[in-house]
Amino acid sequence: MSGALSALSGLGAGSLGSATGLLGGIAGGLLGSAMSVASWRGVTFWMPNASEESGRRVLQVWFPGRDDYRALDFGAQDGAIRVSGLIIGDDYVIRGKRMRAALQKAGPATLVHPWLGAIKCRLVQSGTLSFSDGEIRMARFQATFVRVPPDPAGTGLFSRIVDTLTSVLETADALVDQGLLAIRSVLSVITLPLALVSSVTNVVSMTMGVWDAVTGSTAALPIRTAAAAPLEALKNGVVVPVANTDTVFADTVSTVLSGVPAAVAQAVSPTATAAIASADAVSGVQSDSIDPVAATTVLLTAVETLRTDGATLAAQSTDPAxxxxLVLGAVAMTAAQAVAAASSLTYASQDDALVWRDRLLAMLDTLVDDIETLAATTGASVPVSGMLGALRDSKAAITADISERLGRLPAVVSVAVPRAMSGWLVAYAVAGDAPETVEKIWTDMVARNGLRQPAVTGPGVVKMLKLSDAS
Structure with missing residues (x-):
């Protein structure tokens, strides 16, 4: 997984193929209301039911002359996930062929499960795809999957530290998947009505305005330089196809909407440049990395601006749902990149880590509010259960990662300065028997308290790093 969490990494969910209004009587009846949207390798289908085996790997051992047995427990067992799905819509034959191709691909992939969320799985048995002349515009689909086991490498302290960071990135990637699914769901109709085309154009234009504003300051110039290409793509917009028979148009819209945040997150920790390379590969902006604090701040600002401007645009649109x-998909993918960029942050103290944790969690909570608003909107075709699960997992991963780091970070203490005195004297007094920490304590004190004149500090309370953890 790249640092940018590429918006088209292959883990995204697929197109619904047809709007709810085109699904016929089955979508409007009791059966339709009970079905939920799932996805395998970018091909979506309705999942009316699914089952999963789970338990322990127990071996029974019998001995001669005894009626009882001994049980050898070899650990937990993730059994098969058996899925029964329906591919419904005018394009059911096309999507049935896509499902057939997806079943033949090698390696693990993400199964977007409407109840269990995004699960990394492998197909272990041949899937079944069936058509019937008594079920026009519908194909039945059955497959059996098994979960991909977690990486068993290492079980010590440092493996847990790495695992929490990996979990943050994986949950962010799952949130990208859900953003893709939201956009593909909205743009799933074969014939794009004029109101929907206008909505796409307006959302792309609004997104361009948001990024133009948040990257327009002098401080954000390196970010704007790194995102020059996707900014140009946003400016050019998208070309609407005559017939929307596949997910190409939806994927194009997703790429345009997610290009800038993906570029910003990638620029936080760019791929290392080879020692021997062409001149243009080792000079210029390609080798310039962006401060994680600046990148994360810009992404968080963009998330909030996209939400507010998107709500205004929806209120003025003839197709608000x-x-x-579309805005929810764009916001979800931008939020995922903010989480990815924040994973590169370094914290000076426990308080700093908690502040960033609270900012990230508050951002994800706003997405939950947007989902609830969307779910209550008449005509909204976006499946929200998967996105809610991705948000929940991302919040849990962020909390676990910050909690893992807290024990290794110094605390911030408040020191009462009774009268005006030099900041160096305060730093020396706090350092005590560890004079080698004076410079770090003084630097942190100046930055943390915003001291204009460090030569004259106080009277008052000054916050600084705790002595025992400052070195």
């Missing part, structure tokens, strides 16, 4: 769905 589609606008909300």
């Amino acid at each position: 589609s606008v909300r769905g």
Whole structure:
């Protein structure tokens, strides 16, 4: 997984193929209301039911002359996930062929499960795809998957530290998947109505305005330089196809909407440049990395601006449900990149880590509010259960990662300065028998308290790193 969490990494969910209004009587009846949207390798289907085996790997051992047995427990067992799905819509034959191709691909992939969320799985048995002349515009689909086991490498302290960071990135990637699914769901109709085309154009234009504003300051110039290409793509917009028979148009819209945040997150920790390379590969902006604090701050600002401007645009649109769905997808993918960029942050103290944790969690909570608003919108075609699960997992991963780091970070203490005195004297007094820490304590004290004149500090309370953890 790249640092940018590429918006088209292959883990995204697929197109619905047809709007709810085109699904016929089955979508409007009791059966339709009970079905939920799932996805395998970018091909979506309705999942009315699914089952999963789970338990322990127990071996029974019998001995001669005894009626009882001994049980050898070899650990937990993730059994098979058996899925029964329906591919419904005018394009059911096309999507059935896509599902057939997806079943033949090698390696693990993400199964977007409407109840269990995004699960990394492998197909262990041949899937079944069936058509019937008594079920026009519908194909039945069955497959059996098994979960991909977690990486067993290392079980010590440092493996847990790495695992929490990996979990943050994986949950962020799952959130990208859900953003893709939201956009593909909105743009799933074969014939794009004029109102929907207008919604796409307006959302792309609004997104361009947001990024133009948040990267327009002098401080954000390196970010704007790194995102020059996707900014240009946003400016050019998208070309609407005559017939929307696949997910190419939806993927193009997703790429345009997610290009800038992906570029910003990638620029935080760019790929290392080879020692021997062409001149243009080792000079210029390609080798310039962006401060993680600046990148994360810009991404968080963009998330909030996209939300507010998107709500205004939806209120003025003739197709508010589609606008909300497209904006939700764009916001989810931007939020995922903010989480990815924040994973590169270094914290000076426990308080700093907790502040960033609370900012990230508050951002994800706003997405939950947007989902609830979208779910209550008449005509909204975006499946929200998967996104809610991705948000929940991402919040849990962020909390676990910050908690893992807290024990290795110094605390911030408040020191009462009774009268005006030099900041160096305060730092020396706090350092005590560890004079080698004076410079670090003084630097942190100046930055943390915003001291204009460090030569004259106080009277008052000054915050600084705790002595025992400052070195």
